[in-house]
Amino acid sequence: MNKINLAEKFTQFSAHWSPKIIAELNGQHVKLGRIKGEFVWHRHEHEDELFLVVKGSFRMEFRDRHVDLHEGELLVVPRGVEHRPVAENECCIMMFEPASTLNTGNAGGPRTVAKPDWI
Amino acid sequence: MNKINLAEKFTQFSAHWSPKIIAELNGQHVKLGRIKGEFVWHRHEHEDELFLVVKGSFRMEFRDRHVDLHEGELLVVPRGVEHRPVAENECCIMMFEPASTLNTGNAGGPRTVAKPDWI
Numbered sequence: 001m002n003k004i005n006l007a008e009k010f011t012q013f014s015a016h017w018s019p020k021i022i023a024e025l026n027g028q029h030v031k032l033g034r035i036k037g038e039f040v041w042h043r044h045e046h047e048d049e050l051f052l053v054v055k056g057s058f059r060m061e062f063r064d065r066h067v068d069l070h071e072g073e074l075l076v077v078p079r080g081v082e083h084r085p086v087a088e089n090e091c092c093i094m095m096f097e098p099a100s101t102l103n104t105g106n107a108g109g110p111r112t113v114a115k116p117d118w119i
Numbered sequence: 120m121n122k123i124n125l126a127e128k129f130t131q132f133s134a135h136w137s138p139k140i141i142a143e144l145n146g147q148h149v150k151l152g153r154i155k156g157e158f159v160w161h162r163h164e165h166e167d168e169l170f171l172v173v174k175g176s177f178r179m180e181f182r183d184r185h186v187d188l189h190e191g192e193l194l195v196v197p198r199g200v201e202h203r204p205v206a207e208n209e210c211c212i213m214m215f216e217p218a219s220t221l222n223t224g225n226a227g228g229p230r231t232v233a234k235p236d237w238i
Contacts, residue, residue, distance in 0.1 A: 025167035048144035075122045091219045
């Protein structure tokens with residue numbers, strides 16, 4: 001039951017699109033991610049996902065629209081909705097989602113992180 | 120599926136110890152709170168709670184220790200653990216917890232907010 005300092009945790013990794021787990025509660029994981037560039041289009045059949053921008057900004061693309069997110073802004077992507085995060089410049093995000101959630105959802109492929117590390 | 124700006128949401132209420140719901144996902148609520156002074160000692164039998172400091176600082180007291188939390192720091196309080204948040208100066212926090220969670224847990228009493236408002 002120790003506190004977690006987000007800025008300190010972000011110093012512990014530098015890879016993009018490689019989420020790290022920092023906390024678990026009620027079957028949910030809190031994850032940090034550094035993102036840059038375009039991710040893969042995907043959806044999660046059974047999991048809603050929350051994205052909070054800790055530093056920087058990124059765009060969440062949907063098939064019919066997009067949402068630009070800046071520091072201090074969050075977005076919930078409901079289960080079943082195809083999405084693709086895109087960051088022109090590196091962006092630091094925090095995610096809340098069920099512990100079962102895979103980063104690439106239904107898409108799979110080489111960018112899947114099957115078992116994210118705890119930091 | 121609109122983005123939520125935390126700073127803007129905090130302008131929508133001023134009462135202390137009156138959590139507001141800003142998002143729901145996977146049976147969990149994301150809540151904002153303004154806290155100042157001492158809350159009541161309580162525990163949650165079935166819910167873990169996450170506290171993230173958005174602005175300011177506060178102290179989470181436990182029966183045998185305490186944790187001082189500052190902006191950008193978070194703490195998970197596991198179910199069953201008695202705790203009491205105390206803020207010398209006003210502090211803005213974000214909470215992540217099951218939708219069933221009552222602010223006063225097992226303690227009940229006049230500071231219970233049975234049905235927090237959505238903002």
